[in-house]
Amino acid sequence: xxxxxxxAQYWEDFLPLTFTRPVAEMRCGILTFSERWQKILxxxxxSFFTENYLQGKFKxxxxxxxxxxxxxxxxxxxxVQQIKDLQLGEALVYEDELIAARINMKGFxxxxxEKMTDIKEELIFFKKPTDLFxxxxxxxxxxxxxxxxxxxxxxxxxxxxxxxDKKDLFIEEGAQVEFSTINTKTGKIYIGKNAEVMEGCNLRxxxxxxxxxxxxxxxxxxxxxxVGPHSKVGGEVNNIIIFGYSNKGHDGFIGNSVIGEWCNxxxxxxxxxxxxxxxxxxxxxxxxxxxxxxxxxxAGLIMGDHSKTAINTQLNTGTVIGVAxxxxxxxxxxxxxxxxxxxxxxxxxxxxxxxxxxxxxKVMARRKLPLTDDDKAILKHxxxxx
Numbered sequence: 378x379x380x381x382x383x384x385a386q387y388w389e390d391f392l393p394l395t396f397t398r399p400v401a402e403m404r405c406g407i408l409t410f411s412e413r414w415q416k417i418l419x420x421x422x423x424s425f426f427t428e429n430y431l432q433g434k435f436k437x438x439x440x441x442x443x444x445x446x447x448x449x450x451x452x453x454x455x456x457v458q459q460i461k462d463l464q465l466g467e468a469l470v471y472e473d474e475l476i477a478a479r480i481n482m483k484g485f486x487x488x489x490x491e492k493m494t495d496i497k498e499e500l501i502f503f504k505k506p507t508d509l510f511x512x513x514x515x516x517x518x519x520x521x522x523x524x525x526x527x528x529x530x531x532x533x534x535x536x537x538x539x540x541x542d543k544k545d546l547f548i549e550e551g552a553q554v555e556f557s558t559i560n561t562k563t564g565k566i567y568i569g570k571n572a573e574v575m576e577g578c579n580l581r582x583x584x585x586x587x588x589x590x591x592x593x594x595x596x597x598x599x600x601x602x603x604v605g606p607h608s609k610v611g612g613e614v615n616n617i618i619i620f621g622y623s624n625k626g627h628d629g630f631i632g633n634s635v636i637g638e639w640c641n642x643x644x645x646x647x648x649x650x651x652x653x654x655x656x657x658x659x660x661x662x663x664x665x666x667x668x669x670x671x672x673x674x675x676a677g678l679i680m681g682d683h684s685k686t687a688i689n690t691q692l693n694t695g696t697v698i699g700v701a702x703x704x705x706x707x708x709x710x711x712x713x714x715x716x717x718x719x720x721x722x723x724x725x726x727x728x729x730x731x732x733x734x735x736x737x738x739k740v741m742a743r744r745k746l747p748l749t750d751d752d753k754a755i756l757k758h759x760x761x762x763x
Contacts (some may be wrong), residue, residue: 379443380418381482382411383426385474387449390505392663393681393699393716394620394637396759399427399435401448404605404620405509406516407524407567407585410448416523417457418444430758434751440483447476449503451512451519456496466491471500506679507660507671509635510616514564514601517583521547521565533559545582557592564600593626605638607744615650617677622744634677637700639740643688650677650694658695661713668712671695681716683737683756700759701733716763730760 382401391400401411408416415421425435426445442465450471452460459469460477468478468490476496480489501512524547531548533539534555539546541561548554551571557578559566564583568574573591583600586592590604593611604610605621612625615632619625623636627644634648651674652658658676659668680698687705698704699716710721719728733756738748 378420378422379439379441379482380414380420380423381426381438381443381445382414382423382448383445384428385447387447387504388428389664390662393679393697394506394635396700396716396763397431397637397682397755399425399431401425402435403449403509404603405503405513405618406518406603407520407569407587409620413520413523414446414448417452418461430755433754434749438482438485441481443480443482445478445480445482447474450476451501451515453498453500455498456500459494459496468493469496470494471496471502505671506635507633507673507676509618510601510633511673513603513616513618514583517565517567517585517601517603520585521567524567541582549588569606587621599632616675620682622741622746632677633673633675634679636678636680637682637684639683639737640680641685641740643686643690645688646686646690646692648678648692648696650675652694659712660695661697668695683733683740684714699763701728701737701756703728716759727760730757733760 384400387400388395394403402409424438426438427435463479465479466489468475470493478490501515503509536556537554538558545561545565548568549570552568554568554574556576557574560581563581566580566582567585569586569588571589572586575592575594577595578592580598581600584598585603587604587606589606590608593609596611597613599615601616602614603618605619607622608619609624609626612628613630617631617634619636620638622638623640625631625642629646631648632650658671658673660671662669676695678692678696681700683701684698685703690704691709693709693712696712698714701716702714702718704710704721706720706722711723714721717728719726734753741748
């Protein structure tokens, strides 16, 4: 059966991270929401119900009977079974919001639903960017069990120091971990296929280092941290998520943050995650077009895809950076940096679209991936509309 992953009402709340992807393609824990549900439901026939300008890259649903699913929550075993047991015309509702339904996508309408069942269990639901790092420990635990059940970890090399229970460490095939300290007393640690933990690193779980990614020499990694595939991280990080294909390769601190794909943080880039007066942090909300109180004392950086910082960049607590921005001017940039900013300050000129294509092509070629026409169309829409 076709899985239809729906953005429902959440897409705008996750901007700028969702400018370039559906909600289901965000990463939290070890997996993206899409990957997690494909694994849970043992089904890879996936399409997306998302913004029109994204549908060129992300497959449109076919007009067939489908499981329509809002993906941005962690299910219990009971709810997974309820989803699998849904019959045509039935749906599950959580806090007055539809989260799963079995319907026919031909002539799509929620009026097809004849029976709604309220979910009474409390779920971990991700409704805004800060939820991704706030609940990342829970997502790492969930994915760790999902991915490692019935499998055997590689042995940890004797060159390493280890604290905790070995059952909370999993090292996939081809991964290398040497002369580092690994602590699972505070959470599980997952080292993905062909990933590398270079010498002198200090890892304090929960941590997920995904496929082909690296912790550079001497990195200090506090949980709950996820580094998506094909990324490099050095320096010090605490409770961050990198979706993938991005680098923070050098010294500098980033904490309580979410960074998209194809980003690069220059050497000694630092992001404050705590205000001097210890007040709760406000973040820009693209839906309300205001800075909204997160209720969090710790919140650092939310960075959209293809954005870059120069060496020695200093970012304020609660900074939001759009897509394809370049931050390089002297001084602290503002808490909101627009997409395609050339400099990082409010009145700076815009990064020209053809130059953005050119840089993206070079960056992606390093990972042997093309910048497709669909990718260009998405970037153009963001450039024109936002």
